[in-house]
Amino acid sequence: MKKIIQLIKQWLIKFWAPLVIVIIMLSTAISLTVIMLHKQQITVQIPNLTLRKQYGINGSPISVLKKGEHLQIIEKKEGWYQVRRDDESTGWVAGWLLKRKTPLKKVTPLSEATVVLDPGHGGSDVGSLSSNGKYEKTYTLQLAKRVKKELEKSGTRVIMTRSTDKLVYLANIPKVAENKHADLFVSFHFDSAPSKNQATGYTTYYYHQNNGSYALAKSVNTAMNLPLINKGVEFGDFLVIRQNTVPAILLESGYMNNKKDFNYIKSKKYQEKVAKAVPIGLQNYLTRQVTVGQ
Known part of the structure; x- marks a missing residue:
């Protein structure tokens, strides 16, 4: 057992620099991945936002998003976000409304324009x-x-x-x-x-x-x-x-x-x-x- 420990110590002494570099690189990669994943997540701030099949006000409505619902952003296009819900369904929603925190009396076509x-x-x-x-x-x-x-x-x-x-x-x-x-x-x-x-x-x-x-x-x-x-x-x-x-x-x-x-x-x-x-x-x-x- 002592011999194994000595071998490990010798290996660490010999290869400590490359090992530290590998650990730093792995830590950085993991951190960046977490940050990127976090950036692609968004929470609905106001209720009754229309989820549409295509982006734009003429896209066919699919359903209505609820306040507090967590979404994953798949794509951004012309101010609209394609998002994935927890049930894996997808659709498009007006990105500026998704970020809005002030409630609207009513979401209308003008809101999405x-x-x-x-x-x-x-x-x-x-x-x-x-x-x-x-x-x-x-x-x-x-x-x-x-x-x-x-x-x-x-x-x-x-x-x-x-x-x-x-x-x-x-x-x-x-x-x-x-x-x-x-x-x-x-x-x-x-x-x-x-x-x-x-x-x-x-x-x-x-x-x-x-x-x-x-x-x-x-x-x-x-x-x-x-x-x-x-x-x-x-x-x-x-x-x-x-x-x-x-x-x-x-x-x-x-x-x-x-x-x-x-x-x-x-x-x-x-x-x-x-x-x-x-x-x-x-x-x-x-x-x-x-x-x-x-």
């Missing part, structure tokens, strides 16, 4: 001017941020083409919606007439009629019960909606060079009224589309 908001102009492109020299770009950004806040209350994944006063080249704006595989696109603007106080009101523009843009424009315009003249839904040849493959609209929510309109445009109350109306219009559109699709 990705919406791109485009505050018109920015940076060196100031847009239209008010009668007292105020820039359109200032108010489009204010309005878009208010809409973003309202949409996020519904759980919507919101992407802004700009969040600060910077220039975003027109040709790049439609690409944001396409690259993020957005469900909807809304561009915010304020109009201008050749002469001061010549025109008033708000208009909802679409370019494509067959990709959902026209139906989206009608739905949002119907929801826009504003204290200005509703000039309705019109065709608009604007690059940001013309070059967009997703349902896309452009809102002109008043005239910068009309004194009455501008008083509304710069008003927090008016902006909040628009901000509450837009999600209603988007929700109504999506509800009809998802119902038809199913």
Whole structure:
């Protein structure tokens, strides 16, 4: 027995360095494996999330996830997670809702949608001017941020083409919606007439009629019960909606060079009224589309 112990001691003395290296490598590998496995696990934070057969709001619903349910993430795609449940069944769920901790009153198609908001102009492109020299770009950004806040209350994944006063080249704006595989696109603007106080009101523009843009424009315009003249839904040849493959609209929510309109445009109350109306219009559109699709 003593001889065996001596042999082991001699072996350890001779090979201690390689042995230590092997132990460190094994420990590191095990630790990394545990970390990676942990990262692929997620717990449902809010109830009633829809598990779908395919990713996206048009994916066929399979079942509803419960709060506290543990899931394994298999794949991530366009903001959606493919997950495996404890019973080994799989499906897709909106990743941003899976991470959300604030409860939702109700999970709707708008909750599972990705919406791109485009505050018109920015940076060196100031847009239209008010009668007292105020820039359109200032108010489009204010309005878009208010809409973003309202949409996020519904759980919507919101992407802004700009969040600060910077220039975003027109040709790049439609690409944001396409690259993020957005469900909807809304561009915010304020109009201008050749002469001061010549025109008033708000208009909802679409370019494509067959990709959902026209139906989206009608739905949002119907929801826009504003204290200005509703000039309705019109065709608009604007690059940001013309070059967009997703349902896309452009809102002109008043005239910068009309004194009455501008008083509304710069008003927090008016902006909040628009901000509450837009999600209603988007929700109504999506509800009809998802119902038809199913």
